[in-house]
Amino acid sequence: MAKFGGADAAFFLIDGYSVLGVVTEIADEQEVVTEDAKPLGSKYPKPTPTGDLLATLSQSGFFDDATDSINDALSGQQGTARVVNYGFEGNTKGKTCVGLSGSYASKYTRVISKGQLHKANASYSIAGVVERPLILHELAAEAGDGNTEGAGSQDGGASSANGGSGFLQVSSVTLSGRPNVTAKVRHSADDVTYADLITFTAVTARTAERKTVASTVNRHLATSWAWGGAGGAPSFTFMIAFHRNA
Amino acid sequence: MTYRVLPKTGPDHSIAYPIGAAFARILAAPAGSEERARIREEEAAAGGIKVARAGDVVDDLPQTSVDALLEGGDIERVVDVDPRDESEEL
Numbered sequence: 001m002a003k004f005g006g007a008d009a010a011f012f013l014i015d016g017y018s019v020l021g022v023v024t025e026i027a028d029e030q031e032v033v034t035e036d037a038k039p040l041g042s043k044y045p046k047p048t049p050t051g052d053l054l055a056t057l058s059q060s061g062f063f064d065d066a067t068d069s070i071n072d073a074l075s076g077q078q079g080t081a082r083v084v085n086y087g088f089e090g091n092t093k094g095k096t097c098v099g100l101s102g103s104y105a106s107k108y109t110r111v112i113s114k115g116q117l118h119k120a121n122a123s124y125s126i127a128g129v130v131e132r133p134l135i136l137h138e139l140a141a142e143a144g145d146g147n148t149e150g151a152g153s154q155d156g157g158a159s160s161a162n163g164g165s166g167f168l169q170v171s172s173v174t175l176s177g178r179p180n181v182t183a184k185v186r187h188s189a190d191d192v193t194y195a196d197l198i199t200f201t202a203v204t205a206r207t208a209e210r211k212t213v214a215s216t217v218n219r220h221l222a223t224s225w226a227w228g229g230a231g232g233a234p235s236f237t238f239m240i241a242f243h244r245n246a
Numbered sequence: 247m248t249y250r251v252l253p254k255t256g257p258d259h260s261i262a263y264p265i266g267a268a269f270a271r272i273l274a275a276p277a278g279s280e281e282r283a284r285i286r287e288e289e290a291a292a293g294g295i296k297v298a299r300a301g302d303v304v305d306d307l308p309q310t311s312v313d314a315l316l317e318g319g320d321i322e323r324v325v326d327v328d329p330r331d332e333s334e335e336l
Contacts, residue, residue, distance in 0.1 A: 147290075150283045189311065190311055192272055192308050193261055195320040198255065199256050216317070
Protein backbone atom coordinates (compact mmCIF):
# COMPACT_ATOMS: atom_id res chain seq x y z
CA MET A 1 0.00 0.00 0.00
CA ALA A 2 1.19 3.49 -0.68
CA LYS A 3 0.14 7.09 -0.58
CA PHE A 4 -0.21 9.06 -3.79
CA GLY A 5 -0.21 12.74 -4.67
CA GLY A 6 -1.31 14.99 -7.47
CA ALA A 7 1.81 14.20 -9.47
CA ASP A 8 0.69 10.55 -9.61
CA ALA A 9 -2.43 11.48 -11.56
CA ALA A 10 -1.88 9.43 -14.68
CA PHE A 11 -4.51 10.55 -17.15
CA PHE A 12 -8.02 11.86 -17.40
CA LEU A 13 -9.65 10.62 -20.58
CA ILE A 14 -13.17 11.41 -21.77
CA ASP A 15 -14.01 9.47 -24.93
CA GLY A 16 -10.37 9.76 -25.93
CA TYR A 17 -10.05 13.45 -25.07
CA SER A 18 -6.98 13.69 -22.87
CA VAL A 19 -7.66 16.58 -20.52
CA LEU A 20 -5.41 15.98 -17.54
CA GLY A 21 -3.37 19.03 -18.53
CA VAL A 22 -6.21 21.38 -17.60
CA VAL A 23 -7.75 19.48 -14.68
CA THR A 24 -6.89 20.52 -11.13
CA GLU A 25 -9.23 18.38 -9.09
CA ILE A 26 -11.12 15.11 -9.52
CA ALA A 27 -13.63 13.92 -6.96
CA ASP A 28 -15.57 10.71 -7.21
CA GLU A 29 -18.13 9.36 -4.80
CA GLN A 30 -19.67 5.92 -4.55
CA GLU A 31 -22.61 5.54 -2.29
CA VAL A 32 -24.79 2.71 -1.07
CA VAL A 33 -28.30 4.12 -1.04
CA THR A 34 -30.04 3.63 2.28
CA GLU A 35 -33.46 4.32 3.65
CA ASP A 36 -34.10 5.15 7.25
CA ALA A 37 -36.00 2.10 8.50
CA LYS A 38 -36.57 3.52 11.96
CA PRO A 39 -39.99 2.36 13.15
CA LEU A 40 -42.25 4.01 15.62
CA GLY A 41 -41.04 3.53 19.14
CA SER A 42 -37.37 3.81 18.17
CA LYS A 43 -35.28 6.80 19.09
CA TYR A 44 -32.35 6.40 16.68
CA PRO A 45 -32.09 6.30 12.88
CA LYS A 46 -31.79 2.89 11.28
CA PRO A 47 -30.20 3.41 7.85
CA THR A 48 -30.79 0.26 5.82
CA PRO A 49 -29.23 -0.44 2.40
CA THR A 50 -31.83 -0.62 -0.35
CA GLY A 51 -29.50 -2.48 -2.68
CA ASP A 52 -29.11 0.53 -4.94
CA LEU A 53 -25.71 2.01 -5.70
CA LEU A 54 -25.00 5.61 -6.66
CA ALA A 55 -21.82 7.01 -8.16
CA THR A 56 -20.95 10.58 -9.02
CA LEU A 57 -17.89 12.28 -10.42
CA SER A 58 -16.89 15.90 -10.63
CA GLN A 59 -13.87 17.61 -12.08
CA SER A 60 -12.51 21.13 -11.79
CA GLY A 61 -9.91 22.82 -13.88
CA PHE A 62 -8.98 25.52 -16.34
CA PHE A 63 -11.04 26.50 -19.33
CA ASP A 64 -9.17 25.88 -22.58
CA ASP A 65 -10.63 26.24 -26.05
CA ALA A 66 -7.67 24.55 -27.77
CA THR A 67 -8.60 21.81 -30.21
CA ASP A 68 -9.32 18.53 -28.39
CA SER A 69 -9.06 20.20 -24.98
CA ILE A 70 -11.64 20.52 -22.24
CA ASN A 71 -14.15 22.71 -24.05
CA ASP A 72 -14.20 20.42 -27.08
CA ALA A 73 -14.57 17.45 -24.76
CA LEU A 74 -17.50 18.75 -22.76
CA SER A 75 -19.32 21.60 -24.45
CA GLY A 76 -22.69 20.67 -25.89
CA GLN A 77 -22.36 17.00 -24.98
CA GLN A 78 -24.30 16.89 -21.73
CA GLY A 79 -26.70 14.33 -23.15
CA THR A 80 -24.05 11.99 -24.50
CA ALA A 81 -22.98 8.88 -22.59
CA ARG A 82 -19.22 9.04 -22.17
CA VAL A 83 -16.53 6.49 -21.43
CA VAL A 84 -14.27 8.01 -18.79
CA ASN A 85 -11.01 6.69 -17.39
CA TYR A 86 -8.74 8.36 -14.90
CA GLY A 87 -5.71 7.07 -13.11
CA PHE A 88 -4.30 8.32 -9.85
CA GLU A 89 -1.58 5.77 -9.08
CA GLY A 90 0.66 6.60 -12.01
CA ASN A 91 0.59 6.00 -15.75
CA THR A 92 2.12 2.54 -15.45
CA LYS A 93 1.18 -0.98 -16.48
CA GLY A 94 -0.08 -2.96 -13.52
CA LYS A 95 -1.51 0.04 -11.68
CA THR A 96 -5.24 0.42 -11.36
CA CYS A 97 -7.30 3.26 -12.74
CA VAL A 98 -11.00 4.07 -12.64
CA GLY A 99 -13.33 3.24 -15.50
CA LEU A 100 -16.80 4.66 -15.89
CA SER A 101 -19.29 3.79 -18.55
CA GLY A 102 -22.61 5.42 -19.21
CA SER A 103 -21.32 8.63 -17.63
CA TYR A 104 -23.10 11.80 -18.53
CA ALA A 105 -21.22 15.06 -18.01
CA SER A 106 -24.63 16.41 -17.29
CA LYS A 107 -23.46 19.73 -15.94
CA TYR A 108 -20.70 21.69 -17.62
CA THR A 109 -19.86 24.96 -15.90
CA ARG A 110 -17.63 27.73 -17.19
CA VAL A 111 -16.55 30.20 -14.51
CA ILE A 112 -15.24 33.65 -15.37
CA SER A 113 -13.89 35.63 -12.42
CA LYS A 114 -12.04 38.92 -12.06
CA GLY A 115 -8.29 38.42 -11.62
CA GLN A 116 -8.38 34.68 -12.28
CA LEU A 117 -8.04 32.32 -15.18
CA HIS A 118 -11.32 31.03 -16.49
CA LYS A 119 -12.38 27.71 -15.08
CA ALA A 120 -14.15 24.74 -16.65
CA ASN A 121 -15.90 22.34 -14.29
CA ALA A 122 -18.10 19.34 -14.89
CA SER A 123 -20.17 17.00 -12.82
CA TYR A 124 -21.20 13.58 -14.04
CA SER A 125 -24.23 11.44 -13.49
CA ILE A 126 -23.19 7.83 -13.88
CA ALA A 127 -25.74 5.45 -15.31
CA GLY A 128 -23.28 2.62 -15.80
CA VAL A 129 -20.86 0.93 -13.51
CA VAL A 130 -17.75 2.19 -11.74
CA GLU A 131 -14.85 -0.20 -12.11
CA ARG A 132 -11.19 -0.32 -11.08
CA PRO A 133 -9.48 -1.81 -14.13
CA LEU A 134 -5.82 -2.74 -14.29
CA ILE A 135 -3.75 -0.72 -16.74
CA LEU A 136 -2.48 -3.14 -19.40
CA HIS A 137 -1.08 -0.45 -21.70
CA GLU A 138 -0.34 2.93 -20.22
CA LEU A 139 -1.35 6.06 -22.11
CA ALA A 140 1.50 6.20 -24.61
CA ALA A 141 2.16 6.33 -28.33
CA GLU A 142 3.03 3.20 -30.29
CA ALA A 143 4.21 3.00 -33.87
CA GLY A 144 3.43 -0.03 -36.02
CA ASP A 145 2.09 -3.37 -34.78
CA GLY A 146 2.96 -4.61 -31.32
CA ASN A 147 1.93 -6.34 -28.12
CA THR A 148 2.71 -6.49 -24.42
CA GLU A 149 2.94 -10.27 -24.19
CA GLY A 150 6.54 -10.10 -23.06
CA ALA A 151 7.71 -7.75 -20.34
CA GLY A 152 4.41 -5.91 -20.31
CA SER A 153 2.12 -8.83 -19.48
CA GLN A 154 0.31 -8.74 -16.15
CA ASP A 155 0.10 -11.75 -13.86
CA GLY A 156 -3.19 -11.82 -11.99
CA GLY A 157 -2.09 -14.76 -9.88
CA ALA A 158 -5.06 -16.89 -10.93
CA SER A 159 -7.77 -17.08 -13.53
CA SER A 160 -11.23 -15.70 -12.82
CA ALA A 161 -14.53 -17.19 -13.92
CA ASN A 162 -16.90 -14.28 -14.24
CA GLY A 163 -15.65 -12.28 -17.20
CA GLY A 164 -14.75 -8.62 -17.09
CA SER A 165 -14.61 -5.31 -18.89
CA GLY A 166 -11.99 -3.90 -21.20
CA PHE A 167 -11.48 -0.18 -21.68
CA LEU A 168 -9.82 1.38 -24.71
CA GLN A 169 -9.09 5.10 -24.87
CA VAL A 170 -7.44 6.44 -28.02
CA SER A 171 -6.42 10.08 -27.78
CA SER A 172 -4.80 10.49 -31.20
CA VAL A 173 -4.24 8.54 -34.39
CA THR A 174 -1.87 9.09 -37.29
CA LEU A 175 -3.14 6.71 -39.97
CA SER A 176 -0.36 7.50 -42.44
CA GLY A 177 -2.33 5.90 -45.25
CA ARG A 178 -3.53 2.89 -43.23
CA PRO A 179 -7.30 2.24 -42.96
CA ASN A 180 -7.44 1.53 -39.21
CA VAL A 181 -5.82 -0.09 -36.21
CA THR A 182 -7.34 -2.87 -34.10
CA ALA A 183 -6.48 -3.21 -30.42
CA LYS A 184 -7.11 -6.29 -28.32
CA VAL A 185 -6.95 -7.58 -24.79
CA ARG A 186 -5.31 -10.98 -24.74
CA HIS A 187 -5.03 -13.59 -22.00
CA SER A 188 -3.04 -16.69 -21.25
CA ALA A 189 -3.33 -19.56 -18.79
CA ASP A 190 0.37 -20.38 -18.87
CA ASP A 191 2.20 -17.23 -20.05
CA VAL A 192 3.18 -19.26 -23.11
CA THR A 193 0.25 -19.04 -25.51
CA TYR A 194 -1.90 -15.90 -25.64
CA ALA A 195 -5.39 -15.80 -27.13
CA ASP A 196 -7.67 -12.89 -27.87
CA LEU A 197 -10.06 -12.05 -25.06
CA ILE A 198 -11.56 -8.79 -26.35
CA THR A 199 -11.29 -7.28 -29.80
CA PHE A 200 -12.14 -3.59 -29.77
CA THR A 201 -13.81 -1.90 -32.71
CA ALA A 202 -11.26 -0.92 -35.37
CA VAL A 203 -10.02 2.62 -34.72
CA THR A 204 -9.72 5.37 -37.29
CA ALA A 205 -9.82 8.46 -35.05
CA ARG A 206 -9.95 9.55 -31.41
CA THR A 207 -12.39 7.26 -29.60
CA ALA A 208 -13.15 5.25 -26.49
CA GLU A 209 -14.89 1.96 -25.91
CA ARG A 210 -15.82 -0.33 -23.06
CA LYS A 211 -16.38 -3.91 -24.04
CA THR A 212 -17.35 -6.81 -21.80
CA VAL A 213 -16.65 -10.51 -21.82
CA ALA A 214 -18.55 -13.12 -19.84
CA SER A 215 -16.23 -16.09 -20.11
CA THR A 216 -13.24 -17.18 -18.03
CA VAL A 217 -10.38 -14.71 -17.89
CA ASN A 218 -7.06 -16.47 -17.69
CA ARG A 219 -4.29 -15.61 -15.25
CA HIS A 220 -2.02 -13.54 -17.51
CA LEU A 221 -3.23 -10.45 -19.40
CA ALA A 222 -1.66 -8.51 -22.23
CA THR A 223 -2.61 -6.31 -25.15
CA SER A 224 -1.91 -6.29 -28.86
CA TRP A 225 -2.51 -3.87 -31.68
CA ALA A 226 -2.31 -4.37 -35.42
CA TRP A 227 -2.72 -1.97 -38.33
CA GLY A 228 -4.72 -2.71 -41.43
CA GLY A 229 -3.17 -2.12 -44.83
CA ALA A 230 0.49 -1.54 -45.47
CA GLY A 231 3.10 1.17 -45.78
CA GLY A 232 3.48 4.57 -44.18
CA ALA A 233 4.47 5.22 -40.60
CA PRO A 234 1.26 4.83 -38.58
CA SER A 235 1.09 5.52 -34.85
CA PHE A 236 -1.52 6.07 -32.19
CA THR A 237 -1.66 7.11 -28.56
CA PHE A 238 -3.84 4.87 -26.42
CA MET A 239 -4.57 3.35 -23.03
CA ILE A 240 -6.02 -0.12 -22.41
CA ALA A 241 -7.25 -1.37 -19.05
CA PHE A 242 -9.13 -4.45 -17.92
CA HIS A 243 -11.37 -5.10 -14.95
CA ARG A 244 -11.92 -8.68 -13.75
CA ASN A 245 -15.39 -9.32 -12.39
CA ALA A 246 -15.31 -10.77 -8.89
CA MET B 247 -2.85 -33.45 -32.68
CA THR B 248 -4.35 -30.97 -35.10
CA TYR B 249 -6.52 -28.06 -34.07
CA ARG B 250 -8.57 -25.39 -35.78
CA VAL B 251 -8.64 -21.83 -34.43
CA LEU B 252 -12.23 -20.75 -33.82
CA PRO B 253 -13.67 -17.25 -34.34
CA LYS B 254 -14.33 -16.83 -30.61
CA THR B 255 -14.11 -13.03 -30.52
CA GLY B 256 -14.80 -12.54 -34.22
CA PRO B 257 -13.34 -13.41 -37.61
CA ASP B 258 -10.03 -11.85 -36.56
CA HIS B 259 -9.65 -14.06 -33.48
CA SER B 260 -6.06 -15.12 -33.05
CA ILE B 261 -3.70 -16.94 -30.76
CA ALA B 262 0.03 -16.34 -30.42
CA TYR B 263 2.37 -19.13 -29.36
CA PRO B 264 6.05 -20.00 -29.46
CA ILE B 265 7.28 -22.65 -31.84
CA GLY B 266 10.33 -24.88 -31.92
CA ALA B 267 13.22 -23.82 -29.74
CA ALA B 268 11.35 -20.70 -28.65
CA PHE B 269 8.82 -22.86 -26.80
CA ALA B 270 11.50 -24.72 -24.90
CA ARG B 271 13.29 -21.51 -23.94
CA ILE B 272 10.11 -19.80 -22.77
CA LEU B 273 8.87 -22.82 -20.85
CA ALA B 274 12.20 -23.17 -19.06
CA ALA B 275 11.70 -19.80 -17.35
CA PRO B 276 9.09 -19.48 -14.58
CA ALA B 277 5.64 -18.29 -15.68
CA GLY B 278 5.12 -14.61 -15.02
CA SER B 279 8.83 -14.02 -14.40
CA GLU B 280 10.90 -11.22 -15.85
CA GLU B 281 13.14 -13.84 -17.37
CA ARG B 282 10.26 -15.40 -19.31
CA ALA B 283 9.11 -11.96 -20.43
CA ARG B 284 12.60 -11.13 -21.66
CA ILE B 285 12.96 -14.44 -23.50
CA ARG B 286 9.52 -14.02 -25.04
CA GLU B 287 10.46 -10.59 -26.37
CA GLU B 288 13.71 -11.97 -27.77
CA GLU B 289 11.90 -14.81 -29.47
CA ALA B 290 9.19 -12.50 -30.81
CA ALA B 291 11.86 -10.32 -32.39
CA ALA B 292 13.53 -13.41 -33.84
CA GLY B 293 10.31 -14.76 -35.33
CA GLY B 294 9.82 -17.53 -32.79
CA ILE B 295 6.23 -16.54 -31.98
CA LYS B 296 3.59 -17.77 -34.42
CA VAL B 297 0.18 -16.15 -34.79
CA ALA B 298 -2.70 -18.35 -35.95
CA ARG B 299 -6.04 -16.82 -36.90
CA ALA B 300 -9.61 -18.06 -36.98
CA GLY B 301 -9.93 -20.83 -39.54
CA ASP B 302 -6.26 -21.78 -39.46
CA VAL B 303 -5.49 -25.44 -38.82
CA VAL B 304 -2.37 -25.94 -36.72
CA ASP B 305 -0.45 -28.93 -35.45
CA ASP B 306 2.32 -27.22 -33.54
CA LEU B 307 0.48 -25.81 -30.51
CA PRO B 308 2.31 -26.15 -27.20
CA GLN B 309 0.71 -29.13 -25.45
CA THR B 310 0.84 -27.20 -22.18
CA SER B 311 -1.56 -24.66 -23.63
CA VAL B 312 -4.03 -26.93 -25.40
CA ASP B 313 -6.39 -27.71 -22.52
CA ALA B 314 -6.94 -24.04 -21.65
CA LEU B 315 -7.48 -23.13 -25.29
CA LEU B 316 -10.00 -25.96 -25.74
CA GLU B 317 -11.85 -25.02 -22.56
CA GLY B 318 -11.81 -21.38 -23.57
CA GLY B 319 -13.33 -22.09 -26.96
CA ASP B 320 -10.31 -20.73 -28.81
CA ILE B 321 -9.65 -23.97 -30.69
CA GLU B 322 -11.31 -27.25 -31.57
CA ARG B 323 -9.83 -30.63 -32.34
CA VAL B 324 -9.69 -31.58 -35.98
CA VAL B 325 -10.60 -35.22 -36.17
CA ASP B 326 -8.26 -37.09 -38.43
CA VAL B 327 -10.12 -39.49 -40.71
CA ASP B 328 -8.28 -42.70 -41.35
CA PRO B 329 -8.43 -43.31 -45.12
CA ARG B 330 -8.72 -47.06 -44.51
CA ASP B 331 -11.92 -46.51 -42.55
CA GLU B 332 -13.36 -44.54 -45.45
CA SER B 333 -12.45 -47.24 -47.98
CA GLU B 334 -14.12 -49.89 -45.85
CA GLU B 335 -17.33 -47.90 -45.81
CA LEU B 336 -17.19 -47.52 -49.56
